[in-house]
């Protein structure tokens with residue numbers, strides 16, 4: 001099988017994202033990370049949610065699955081359990097993964113399934129034209145909340161850590177090199193990795209623009225110890241604090257598939273090989 005290269009990942013479909021959207025640099029970072037990891041094209045599967053974030057499905061050429069809104073992680077877990085030698089990546093939005101799909105996120109953390117989840121966190125339901133999402137700041141005025149959002153934003157990263165996620169990090173779409181390193185570390189980690197990427201949406205989130213992020217993001221200090229779970233949870237208590245880097249990393253816990261005795265020698269598809277004719281299903285869409 002072919003090596004992953006930028007040329008091999010190039011989709012014939014041009015991104016339809018708005019000018020200035022943070023998704024462009026996240027896609028660039030993801031491609032760069034995959035190339036630097038020296039993987040083969042058939043070693044990676046990406047599951048995409050529904051949203052501007054999920055539309056990434058069209059803009060990268062690789063094995064993939066475009067799932068229902070909120071249900072991507074359930075599919076990712078299935079793919080990983082069928083063939084645990086695959087690197088499985090999930091891409092979705094803050095609405096997809098912290099809203100409708102939150103139960104699946106918690107389940108994936110509890111199992112420490114070896115999946116790298118990238119949350120394109122623009123603090124809005126952008127594909128549906130900018131309603132508030134679970135990460136929108138209290139007081140946000142949007143179509144759905146003309147008098148200002150009453151709820152507090154969700155503590156999604158604390159939920160992930162306290163439910164067993166082994167690797168939790170925060171990145172910012174305006175810091176490409178750091179994004180590449182965090183995505184690589186997440187993919188190499190054996191267990192559930194969650195990378196929350198702060199993503200400017202210039203169309204529907206005018207408040208959190210690039211200038212705002214420059215003022216509000218900062219790197220975790222050198223003395224920060226990501227193996228300290230308590231310290232990570234304290235760091236995340238202030239939801240306005242946007243520290244970047246690896247917030248938590250547990251190198252003691254096994255990934256789900258490593259705990260399943262019947263998966264030690266062979267993957268499920270090696271144990272139960274089947275030839276499936278996909279042509280019939282594909283014909284429906286051609």
Ligand SMILES: Cc1ncc(C[n+]2csc(CCOP(=O)(O)OP(=O)(O)O)c2C)c(N)n1
Pocket residue numbers: 049050051052053054068069070092093094095096097100120122124125126127128133
């Ligand atoms: C099951 C289901 N519920 C709701 C929707 C409508 N819907 C489409 S995208 C979306 C939200 C997208 O927000 P987010 O996940 O943050 O992605 P973004 O567009 O911001 O990248 C919603 C609610 C849907 N398509 N399917």
Ligand code: SF4
Pocket residue numbers: 016017018020021022023052053122126127200201202203204
């Ligand atoms: S609406 Fe926002 S998130 Fe969607 S493509 Fe445009 S800038 Fe990006």
Ligand SMILES: [Mg+2]
Pocket residue numbers: 051093094095120121122123124125126133
């Ligand atoms: Mg969003």
